[in-house]
Amino acid sequence: MERVTRHFQEQLEVLQERLLAMGGLAEDRMCDSVKALTTRRPEMVERILTGDEPINALHIEIDDRCFKLLALHQPMAADLRAIVAAVKINTDLERVGDLAVNIAEATKRYLEHAPVKPLIDIPRMGNIAQAMLRDALDAFVRRDMQLAEAVLAADDTLDGLKTQIFRELLTFMLSEPSTIEPALDLILISRHLERIGDHATNIAEDVIFMVSARDVRHHLGDHS
Amino acid sequence: MERVTRHFQEQLEVLQERLLAMGGLAEDRMCDSVKALTTRRPEMVERILTGDEPINALHIEIDDRCFKLLALHQPMAADLRAIVAAVKINTDLERVGDLAVNIAEATKRYLEHAPVKPLIDIPRMGNIAQAMLRDALDAFVRRDMQLAEAVLAADDTLDGLKTQIFRELLTFMLSEPSTIEPALDLILISRHLERIGDHATNIAEDVIFMVSARDVRHHLGDHS
Numbered sequence: 001m002e003r004v005t006r007h008f009q010e011q012l013e014v015l016q017e018r019l020l021a022m023g024g025l026a027e028d029r030m031c032d033s034v035k036a037l038t039t040r041r042p043e044m045v046e047r048i049l050t051g052d053e054p055i056n057a058l059h060i061e062i063d064d065r066c067f068k069l070l071a072l073h074q075p076m077a078a079d080l081r082a083i084v085a086a087v088k089i090n091t092d093l094e095r096v097g098d099l100a101v102n103i104a105e106a107t108k109r110y111l112e113h114a115p116v117k118p119l120i121d122i123p124r125m126g127n128i129a130q131a132m133l134r135d136a137l138d139a140f141v142r143r144d145m146q147l148a149e150a151v152l153a154a155d156d157t158l159d160g161l162k163t164q165i166f167r168e169l170l171t172f173m174l175s176e177p178s179t180i181e182p183a184l185d186l187i188l189i190s191r192h193l194e195r196i197g198d199h200a201t202n203i204a205e206d207v208i209f210m211v212s213a214r215d216v217r218h219h220l221g222d223h224s
Numbered sequence: 225m226e227r228v229t230r231h232f233q234e235q236l237e238v239l240q241e242r243l244l245a246m247g248g249l250a251e252d253r254m255c256d257s258v259k260a261l262t263t264r265r266p267e268m269v270e271r272i273l274t275g276d277e278p279i280n281a282l283h284i285e286i287d288d289r290c291f292k293l294l295a296l297h298q299p300m301a302a303d304l305r306a307i308v309a310a311v312k313i314n315t316d317l318e319r320v321g322d323l324a325v326n327i328a329e330a331t332k333r334y335l336e337h338a339p340v341k342p343l344i345d346i347p348r349m350g351n352i353a354q355a356m357l358r359d360a361l362d363a364f365v366r367r368d369m370q371l372a373e374a375v376l377a378a379d380d381t382l383d384g385l386k387t388q389i390f391r392e393l394l395t396f397m398l399s400e401p402s403t404i405e406p407a408l409d410l411i412l413i414s415r416h417l418e419r420i421g422d423h424a425t426n427i428a429e430d431v432i433f434m435v436s437a438r439d440v441r442h443h444l445g446d447h448s
Binding site for chain 1: 405
């Protein structure tokens, strides 16, 4: 293998590694935000609210790596698709980190009130969103189309849970006005989790495009 | 100018033109969704809910153009930055289109109830978000750093309005339970508008990076 090519391949692998590290950080922050809610731990909330420096730094580093790979190596075909996918996945992961902060903000307010109800569906949403995120990144690493398609399917479950949570909490709010404020925050949290699922979906779509050069967005592919 | 270079420059101009068309579509849909709410027009809501085909098609077309430009011309420096920026801006504009649909969905539910209050701050948020979006795209076309910086500043106003709306509507919900359902939808709409502002902010940040190769994200630049 030519020296320049080998260097390029090594750099591509480092890029992938850093993207997985970014995924790990985003996932941890998301899980911690839900755990802080279910276990009612304000000090855990604070850690999330103040701890976004590492993920932000990594976001910039990865963007920079993608840009340098494009500029210095002028990659073609599959490599080019992988790097453009990395640019997009990086953005999605950064937003997942932001959403963990949004969940922590709502949790902070929520913990000022008595619990509205035992939380069952919100942790379930958290688990599904986490699995989607992990599967989407696994699909990226393994170039696994089938796994990416499974992520797209899981999004419907998340959507259904969000609607169910909305209806249930609305009933609480209507029957007991003292629950209005905390129930509102639970509704917002369920929407943040749904959006994390949307980002996992975006990543899965990018993987499918990268592997197949087939565009499944806007339901023009198999999902039409 | 060499023939290949001239072709590349022409294609870059077409890309910019299509991106502006995409921006126009996103802006129109966003404004219509707010107008449908303030003028209480269900038929306008339906038009937004069913009319996302053109913007989705354009999203794919632009992505495809960026990819071809990267693959066929292997651009360097400023051109490379412009194309990577176009990929990101395209994604942001598509999300603005999705958010217009989200506003229309909430409006559809809202119109089933009596109005909670005269709407003043939500149309204001709509106007600010629209101006931010337009300025961000203008800044892209004119490579205008100062205009891009102004977009970043406007985001704080939008944020302030969102908080104000939240507090005001919470008061309504607590004092008059019949307003809970429609007030909830107004809160969601204000959050969708805030997110449109976030996308305009992303675009402005991409413009600043493109023009200066300086990264202003995560407040590492002038906004630290």
